[in-house]
Amino acid sequence: MSTLLLHLPPRRRASTPGEPAAEFDFLLSEDGGRHIARQGRAPAAQLPAAELVVAIPAESDIAWHRVTLPRAGRQMRAALAGLLEEALLDDPEQLHFALAPGAAPGDEAWVAVTSRPWLAAQLAALEAAQVFVDRVTPLAWPEAQPRGHFEDTGRSETPVVLRYSHADGVATLPL
Numbered sequence: 001m002s003t004l005l006l007h008l009p010p011r012r013r014a015s016t017p018g019e020p021a022a023e024f025d026f027l028l029s030e031d032g033g034r035h036i037a038r039q040g041r042a043p044a045a046q047l048p049a050a051e052l053v054v055a056i057p058a059e060s061d062i063a064w065h066r067v068t069l070p071r072a073g074r075q076m077r078a079a080l081a082g083l084l085e086e087a088l089l090d091d092p093e094q095l096h097f098a099l100a101p102g103a104a105p106g107d108e109a110w111v112a113v114t115s116r117p118w119l120a121a122q123l124a125a126l127e128a129a130q131v132f133v134d135r136v137t138p139l140a141w142p143e144a145q146p147r148g149h150f151e152d153t154g155r156s157e158t159p160v161v162l163r164y165s166h167a168d169g170v171a172t173l174p175l
Helices: 073-084 116-128
Strands: 003-007 024-029 038-042 052-056 063-068 095-099 108-115 147-152 160-166 169-174
Touching (some): 052 116, 063 169, 073 095, 108 116
Parallel strands (some): 003 052
Antiparallel strands (some): 003 024, 063 108, 095 108, 147 160
16 A cells, blocks of 8 residues: 655744645655555645555644543533643644544553644645645654654754653653
């Protein structure tokens, strides 16, 4: 199964929150991830076709919060917004909340939070170019086995950072 991985560029904080990216970094695998067939940067309309499209937000655009999930059913989003109210920097209506697959009410779980208008703009730009995203997933997430990777930020003040994930969260450390 061919897989296209799209790296969504970091959200520019001074710009309009819903401004879509002009180009996307991508990796294309024809065999589901074992070998990279093609990689590059292209506008949405020029991205290669694939059976599975996965969007990966910039790590600087995801905040992680650990909560005990409420038994809220259809009201889970409102319940999460209430639980995280003190920890959120933006209005909850402007945020997208995502849980790990299999997270159940009553469980302790990590919640990934990102800008809703920004994410919607990125997905809309891709859909307008006939690139339909099947999944949005972070590159790093909290997990029991610690791991890390280096990232070139493209910024002069902190050109390289270490993204370190472990059971207690995800941290970005400037080098």
